[in-house]
């Protein structure tokens with residue numbers, strides 16, 4: 001179960017989030033939407049403890065950490081001078097896992113340096129690295145950006161599998177995809193985060209553009 005209580009988060013005098021209370025008590029895919037600059041990434045970073053804020057977040061009664069939660073930022077940093085295989089090993093070293101997974105979500109060349117990859121391929125390297133093992137929670141910031149249609153389909157199919165036992169938080173500007181696959185949607189707007197259940201999705205657009 002995820003519990004988030006952000007009394008206040010800002011940068012200098014600029015308050016981004018205020019009195020945010022979220023609870024997710026069932027596994028599933030949960031979308032996070034909001035216009036540019038409203039605070040989606042900030043919300044994720046607060047939950048993950050990557051930003052200081054007034055408040056606290058818990059996953060299954062404990063602070064959220066990288067052992068229990070997978071995190072993929074919108075523009076993840078991969079090391080250009082490594083091959084994909086070396087990067088998976090490097091990532092595992094960071095998370096304290098000894099073994100690399102034999103089965104990876106996306107097929108990629110293993111003998112080329114990452115600097116020779118396209119933007120989408122680099123994103124796939126990072127997603128492959130993060131998704132090597134199972135976590136209690138996944139937080140993916142705009143994971144569909146940069147991926148082709150087939151890869152997006154493949155990623156969503158995989159997330160749906162994970163969502164049978166884990167909480168999957170996904171931000172995206174492609175609202176239709178979220179409507180189709182999410183169990184709930186959170187809208188970040190005017191410092192608040194509002195939750196919409198599946199049967200309330202038809203109210204989202206009006207509220208979003210208001």
Ligand SMILES: Nc1ncnc2c1ncn2[C@@H]1O[C@H](COP(=O)(O)OP(=O)(O)OP(=O)(O)O)[C@@H](O)[C@H]1O
Pocket residue numbers: 011016034035036037038039040041042043
């Ligand atoms: N490190 C920082 N220092 C100062 N201000 C920041 C910092 N990070 C984010 N902000 C500000 O906080 C606000 C929320 O940013 P955030 O990146 O969370 O938005 P977002 O909803 O994820 O946007 P987008 O859809 O463009 O990715 C913005 O006004 C942004 O300028």
